[in-house]
Amino acid sequence: MSEADRLIALTEQDLAIARAEKTLEELPEKLAVLQLRKRLKEIETVRDRAKAYCRKAESMVARSNDEASAVQAKIDTEQEKVISGEVTNPKELQNLTRELDALKRRKDVIEFEELGLMEKAEVGAAQLAKVEEALAEGAAKEAQLIADFKAKGGELQADIAKMKKAREGIRAHMSERTLARYDSLKGSKHGIAVGVLSDGLCSACRTQIPAAEAQAILGGPEIAECPNCKRILVVRADGQ
């Protein structure tokens, strides 16, 4: 393997590493976890609202219940008065009966309203159960996505480590001077330090090199410089 071959191999290895690192950064599982977490936050807000609704509905049912009990207690008291025979005055008895009727009507109204409130509470509880279920499903999905991310990410990280080792293997056989030039260009030229001269074109900057200049480069050393982008230009004897 010539120094020029190693330059090309090193470039390919560095590009592969950069690609793998980008893939790791942009794994769909990572994005999916972030999106899911956002969605779960929204569902949690709905859950909190549903909980508040249920609490309110239940307290209204309880209040209605208390009211119905209080009215029933009054009915019982009045009824006892009627049954006991203590009230003998017909006018008073008529008043008592009227009052009892009113109390019974009042109780009917309360009980009817309570039915409505209970229905509301039930609907609220069912809604809350659904939301809780969605949250539990979301949490399970999140755990799965995190596991997938770790598995895929772990594989990628292992690949990257392997590629970095291979890169060190290539670099170990290269001259310090070439490496210094390569590293400096890689840093300043968007990660690509090497182009190959092919059909009079630099493969890195895709610029046609004037024929006479290309001819002169072809006649020179295997490692040249692109007159346009100033990257290292690998020159093959056959121009390919």
Ligand SMILES: [Zn+2]
């Ligand atoms: Zn170039």
